[in-house]
Amino acid sequence: MSTIVLDGGLSTHLETLGADLSDELWSARLLLEDPALIRRVHADYFAAGATVATTASYQATIQGFATRGLDVAGAERLIRLSVELAAQARDEAGGGLVAASVGPYGAFLANGAEYTGDYDLDEDALLDWHRPRWEILGSAGADLLACETIPSYPEARALARLIAETPSVKAWVSFSCRDAERLNDGTPIAQAAALFTGNPQVVAVGVNCTAPRHIPGLIARLAGGLPVVVYPNSGESWDAENRRWLGLADPVEYGQAAKEWQEAGASMIGGCCRTTPEHIRQVHAHLS
Template identity: 30%
Template sequence: MSESNPAKRTQVLILDGGLGTTLEDVFHQDISHALWSAKPIDEDPEVIISAHLAFLRAGADVILTSSYQCAYTTFERAGYTRDDARRIMLKSVQLAQEARRRFREETLATPRDVKIALSLGPYGAMLYPAQEFDGFYPPPYGPVLSPSQKKTNAFEDTPEGTAQEQAAIDELAAFHYERLCTFADDAGTWDVVDFVAFETVPLRREIYAIRKAVACFGGERMKPWWISTDYPGGRFPETKANGEHLTATDAASAALLDGEETAAWGFGINCTGLEFLPALLEEARAVAKKHLEKHGKRLWLVLYPNRGDVYDPVTQSWRESSGQGQKWAVGFGTVVLDAIAHGDWEGVIAGGCCKTGPDEIVALAKEIRT
């Protein structure tokens, strides 16, 4: 392969694994709470630092803050005041910063540049039960349904439905803008953040809303940011009025091509089974190539699939897969190296989501870096 090949120039960073499930599996925390991994921020901050450190020692270059489920509505439902909610949200970044500081002290002889990504879940993560995988949002964020109607996340294909969808985009944009400003308005916190990750977004209208929120926020203030989408069972959760699912092409186009707002810095897939990635990436790569042709700029790809375990919401337990550790890393490493070889991305950030712990990240780092 020649030096002129763009794949030779592709940057690769290792992301951490599933923070919430690692707190549960490795550090024996009870995260069956509306705040999920945000609960220990205030109650047991050292365990959050320890979890971050475990991933850094495993080889992660980027750690996600424990703020995925942090929003004023979530804290209010859990009995916190607005002032306490803001304090805890900002503290999630401070804990990641402290973990980075301690890691740097440990590795003075062989320093590694560690980045902090601000984790911001979708509006659906603030609901109970959570709606990252179905996208059934209540009005005004989703369609008004009568008790007799089947659940759907699609607005009707009528002028009224189109108007309701635009109103939902506006409301979702306001939600994401308020939360983004909470972190950015504190200079000490915002200076620590290297990336902003809008994660597990199940709806195209929410992708549009995030881009609108970022545009209102101001490009000159914004850090490099990505929108990460999820595909339970290999399908994007949003459907059309006829019940047909939108595709990864639709989701990537919403993040990178459609509309006038600034496109996301990167496009991601998270909380998705590893076996679905190759087909989904083919669609995303085609959109990235169109963006390159239109804007002359390559984008980043962010991949953090699940380990393969299946969650049972009835028993609130996980059915373990056979794909832990080295097996998961080998399979995922092949996907990452293939994405790099195509040369269509400026860089790739690769890590894990639910049930991937430090062991999986150790193995992944070896697969990608050797």
């Protein structure tokens, strides 16, 4: 099976194009203020060689939009718009897939909890929290749902239950990891991935928003199960005190690493935070 090239960091490219994402809605803010810019970002990634557009719904929730004064109907309209924008760019590019982003509960909290898994909700409460957006995205016309940056075992269990509730939906599930073996909450990735093994609705399991140096070890721990999806960040580190990124991730080196991930067993490869269309262009070139 040929390797599928995913897109890169949506918010990163939005900021490159001049968007201000310095609030709790992050990229979802543009669904309200500048949806045309989101469509342009999707188009740029398709032009760079991606065959999958991941929607701007990572941080788009009914609860989050309520803080901006939107009612449920207004929030639902914007969540559906995220799929429409990606589909428009896909159609203009002449083909591809749309993956509707299902971000973790921690993204809504906007306190960094997606990088720790330190939540104030248990599994049942997480199920209830995710369900409204899940139902909207599941009926919005996307090809599949991308459950991404999942940092904790209870949240993975909640998503496994949601997938089972909606047999018409296909999904991939990708975890955020602290090292080459464990989710951010300390759960072995093999244990979390096992929740989805054997479910024909799940097209892949893997890793995103994780340092590239951890990816080979994580792929090895996922080998032999479902197809593996990986889209790490650039490997740069965030200086929270001074609010800046440290280090420099070279797109060519990222593309070379993507070839190694492919050889290790990944069948879906792209980028997350701090990756750009140039990173995806290099991924496409090296995998081709």
